[in-house]
Amino acid sequence: MEMLNWFIDSILLVVHVFLSFAPRLVGLTIVAASIGAGMLWVFGRTSDQERMKQVKRRVQASLLELRVFVDEPAISLRAQGRLIAANLNYLALALRPMLWMGVPIALLLIHLEAFYERAPLALAEPALVTMRMTADWIPSAPPPVLIAPSNVTILGPPVRVAASREVSWRILPYSPVSDRLLFRYNGQEVAKWLEAGDRQRYVTGRRVRSRWETILSPGETRMRSDFAEWIDVRYPSADLRIFGFHVNWLAWFLIVSMATALLLKKRLGVVL
Amino acid sequence: MRAGVACFAVALLLTSACANHATRAAGKRMIVLGIDGMDPVFVETHFADLPNLNFLRQRGSFRRLATTIPPQSPVAWSSVITGMDPGGHGIFDFVHRNPATRMPVSSMAETTEPTRSLGIGPYLIPLSGGGVRSLRAGRAFWQMLDEHGIRSSIIRMPANFPPAECEADSLAGMGTPDMTGSFGTFSFYTDDPAEKREKVPGGQIVRVTLRNGRAELAIAGPPNQMRRDRHSTSVGLTVSVDPTAQTARFDTQGRQFILQQGEWSEWVRTEYSLIPHVNSVRGIFRVYLQQVHPYLRIYVSPVNIDPEDPALPISTPRDYSRNLATAVGPFYTQGIAEETSAFRAGILSKSEFLVQSRKVLTDNLKMFRFELDRFQDGLFFYYFSSVDQNSHMLWGRYDSDLLEIYRDVDRAIGQAVAKAGTDTPLLVISDHGFAPFNRAVHLNSFLMREGFLTLDDPTKTGDEELFTHVDWSKTVAYAIGLNGVYVNLEGREAGGVVPEADKRLVLERLARRLVEFKDPETGKRVIERVYFPEEAFQGRNLKYSPDLLVGFRRGYRASWQTALGAVPPEVLEDNTQAWIGDHCMAADQVPGVLFSNRPLRTAGPHLWDITASILGEFGVPKANGMIGQSVF
Numbered sequence: 001m002e003m004l005n006w007f008i009d010s011i012l013l014v015v016h017v018f019l020s021f022a023p024r025l026v027g028l029t030i031v032a033a034s035i036g037a038g039m040l041w042v043f044g045r046t047s048d049q050e051r052m053k054q055v056k057r058r059v060q061a062s063l064l065e066l067r068v069f070v071d072e073p074a075i076s077l078r079a080q081g082r083l084i085a086a087n088l089n090y091l092a093l094a095l096r097p098m099l100w101m102g103v104p105i106a107l108l109l110i111h112l113e114a115f116y117e118r119a120p121l122a123l124a125e126p127a128l129v130t131m132r133m134t135a136d137w138i139p140s141a142p143p144p145v146l147i148a149p150s151n152v153t154i155l156g157p158p159v160r161v162a163a164s165r166e167v168s169w170r171i172l173p174y175s176p177v178s179d180r181l182l183f184r185y186n187g188q189e190v191a192k193w194l195e196a197g198d199r200q201r202y203v204t205g206r207r208v209r210s211r212w213e214t215i216l217s218p219g220e221t222r223m224r225s226d227f228a229e230w231i232d233v234r235y236p237s238a239d240l241r242i243f244g245f246h247v248n249w250l251a252w253f254l255i256v257s258m259a260t261a262l263l264l265k266k267r268l269g270v271v272l
Numbered sequence: 273m274r275a276g277v278a279c280f281a282v283a284l285l286l287t288s289a290c291a292n293h294a295t296r297a298a299g300k301r302m303i304v305l306g307i308d309g310m311d312p313v314f315v316e317t318h319f320a321d322l323p324n325l326n327f328l329r330q331r332g333s334f335r336r337l338a339t340t341i342p343p344q345s346p347v348a349w350s351s352v353i354t355g356m357d358p359g360g361h362g363i364f365d366f367v368h369r370n371p372a373t374r375m376p377v378s379s380m381a382e383t384t385e386p387t388r389s390l391g392i393g394p395y396l397i398p399l400s401g402g403g404v405r406s407l408r409a410g411r412a413f414w415q416m417l418d419e420h421g422i423r424s425s426i427i428r429m430p431a432n433f434p435p436a437e438c439e440a441d442s443l444a445g446m447g448t449p450d451m452t453g454s455f456g457t458f459s460f461y462t463d464d465p466a467e468k469r470e471k472v473p474g475g476q477i478v479r480v481t482l483r484n485g486r487a488e489l490a491i492a493g494p495p496n497q498m499r500r501d502r503h504s505t506s507v508g509l510t511v512s513v514d515p516t517a518q519t520a521r522f523d524t525q526g527r528q529f530i531l532q533q534g535e536w537s538e539w540v541r542t543e544y545s546l547i548p549h550v551n552s553v554r555g556i557f558r559v560y561l562q563q564v565h566p567y568l569r570i571y572v573s574p575v576n577i578d579p580e581d582p583a584l585p586i587s588t589p590r591d592y593s594r595n596l597a598t599a600v601g602p603f604y605t606q607g608i609a610e611e612t613s614a615f616r617a618g619i620l621s622k623s624e625f626l627v628q629s630r631k632v633l634t635d636n637l638k639m640f641r642f643e644l645d646r647f648q649d650g651l652f653f654y655y656f657s658s659v660d661q662n663s664h665m666l667w668g669r670y671d672s673d674l675l676e677i678y679r680d681v682d683r684a685i686g687q688a689v690a691k692a693g694t695d696t697p698l699l700v701i702s703d704h705g706f707a708p709f710n711r712a713v714h715l716n717s718f719l720m721r722e723g724f725l726t727l728d729d730p731t732k733t734g735d736e737e738l739f740t741h742v743d744w745s746k747t748v749a750y751a752i753g754l755n756g757v758y759v760n761l762e763g764r765e766a767g768g769v770v771p772e773a774d775k776r777l778v779l780e781r782l783a784r785r786l787v788e789f790k791d792p793e794t795g796k797r798v799i800e801r802v803y804f805p806e807e808a809f810q811g812r813n814l815k816y817s818p819d820l821l822v823g824f825r826r827g828y829r830a831s832w833q834t835a836l837g838a839v840p841p842e843v844l845e846d847n848t849q850a851w852i853g854d855h856c857m858a859a860d861q862v863p864g865v866l867f868s869n870r871p872l873r874t875a876g877p878h879l880w881d882i883t884a885s886i887l888g889e890f891g892v893p894k895a896n897g898m899i900g901q902s903v904f
Contacts, residue, residue, distance in 0.1 A: 162512075
């Protein structure tokens, strides 16, 4: 899992080195358009294009039939039946490329979240860091010790939340940070990457211990720890605006990637 | 090339024509600062500490500003807004009474039900009508300026909820409710077994139970207007306390924050669902973690209307409050935001109250500076509530704390003086002054003692509100609000017993008794004078006017019990509450202030003269019913 995460992250990091100087919206649009084109290419290669052409012709024929024989209920009903059958056939044919693309796209979206869903911590604004402890944790015992980079202040003692086995700290970055938070407990040490400042960058929300959870929390290697299950930094949502309106990055991604695929389908000769 | 030049010239002409349409102030500017409760005697005593007010006194003018009868803020500011006396604008108190029920109702605004609704299951979707409307008569002066193309910014004007409709940038002030619809209801959550109360004036006390260090607090929201049963909405706030440290984590709607004991949170945004996934309203609140161990004590402020997405109209244009919040951050929208209720109830200490009221002032000052910087032409009005609210709690006993508030406001005045320069008239006004509140007068108990009010059982005196035990068939007069006495008039009050023909006789007899009323402890008169509305007011909009207005002497005020129709056993008692200063007395006992950077023509200006002065400055004629004269 970690190798896979590393591989995807490396590719995206290279891409984002080139895009980091452009506004966030421009970067996301280029990434979405590229992925849309890529998805179209994969769709063309993994689907049975000939059969898809036939099915689409059947759909068009049924639609024409419906329009021409509007006064013939029996023919119209048969045409509707054929239309539904053709649509089901189309969906079945689209299943194979979807299966090919589903997992890679899901993984890509999880990784893109680190760029477009989360923003680095704002300077001079408090944020929460939470560690989930293992089941054998005793809440009344002294909490882990947090050591923060020099430009990050830890505000007050942590809160030990017995009900959810969590320990939360409040931190305050007062200048840009791209550094590690260190947690010491019972002679062991674990770290969590911290990002603060204005510059767009890769922001990982959670570092986990579980092998499987690393799929959903990429960006940092799996934790080797006897006392912590995960460490989470509550990052603010990234602000993506189009003409002054807040837009969800995923919605914009889907719009741009689909539009790109539709625009390029003739040029690449792919039947959708 | 020629065509291009011609197009440019036409565009320039059109642009300048549009600019002229936007404002016809023709470069004229005026700044008016409203400082609620600024007292002339306090100011005179502390001129050395208030350099900007002192500067205005020395270089411009300083007068005592006559206030309204009664000298209550909604009444007085309504006079500033309309240029009329209470007989014109029809606001006589914070509360009026419904003659049919004798129950108190808000004097400033009322909500109206939708005229058409669509019922779907438990939901009732309003289709047309319904909303909230101001009860103030008369036109606001900035509406008149607007009609003449003069731009204005009217920020936090009291008695302006919902804000008067016009193009001006305006934000409602005192009278703006919280999300529950009240003037401000705080919540206090505790597991302290010593705390037995459930309700206190202006707040509720909720018992919580900690399980494994965690408790669920329900933050009350508005009644759900989309449901037939109007069930109250609420959102959950989970508090998790550390086993030993004085610190706790709060979780609500996906947001988390940590507080240490004695710390206030920033604004917390919350969303109340009216129809799940379809309709919701947003509010903001602040949390104060007063104590963690041994008992949890958490104060939650009234949930304010979120200025970024207001559930009720609080500004004109409607998106003005959003733009303001985007620029300066979230702010108190509740009309009276200083937490005097929790201080009075002993929930907050004096120092905690001062911290909270400082937060209100900080919000206010931030907004003031932002708007003052933006101000270019036309009229700029800004209102400060802090002097008034702090005077109520500090007057005569904690002068140095009160002076700090005066100093901060004086600094803001200094910024306005600098902005005004020499060419812009500046007025600094207050609606009334202040006096000590040493003795509380139970007016209904007085009326009972004098034979004007009868209980169904004379032993049933006490703090029960809303005339619970009054025998209306034997009652001639009753008191509600802070200065008003009403005759139980036949044909007006339900079950009224006094014929119209006898009303004047009853009132004259009652007025004599009131004026003769002496404090047994000092032997001095309690009431300075009594006003008959027909004589006190020029306007004849007296539908909600009390039949007599009681002007107390300095040191005396109607009790809290009187305000809501209770009949305690005593007629007079010492005021032992934290609310130690007041102004609901005879109008001439508590005048306000008027400062200007210009010489003033008038020796004894009145509040409604301010309206005439503003209109006069911009060459806008006064409307019918306006009674003031320009002070310049």
